[in-house]
Amino acid sequence: MVLNIIKGSLKNTVDETAFRKLYEPNGWQIDSTARVEDEIVKTAIRMKNETEAKNYIKMTRHSAKSFDDKLFHSEVNNV
Numbered sequence: 001m002v003l004n005i006i007k008g009s010l011k012n013t014v015d016e017t018a019f020r021k022l023y024e025p026n027g028w029q030i031d032s033t034a035r036v037e038d039e040i041v042k043t044a045i046r047m048k049n050e051t052e053a054k055n056y057i058k059m060t061r062h063s064a065k066s067f068d069d070k071l072f073h074s075e076v077n078n079v
Helices: 016-026 038-046 050-061 073-077
Strands: 003-009 010-013
Touching: 003 016, 010 016, 010 050
Parallel strands: none
Antiparallel strands: 003 010
């Protein structure tokens, strides 16, 4: 059986035996309000540990910025 689990702002999807052995002793709880979506499940499977999950969450919060070193002034000023 697959369970949705939560610890703080981290969410994961694991099977019940892994939850009982690894996650429950470390303070994770079963999240009954979570919706299972394909993208979340794929991401959760790729995560190997809690630190990797935290880094992924931080990465998704930031927006992508375009790099501009202004070396080519003609492109910036349209000259």
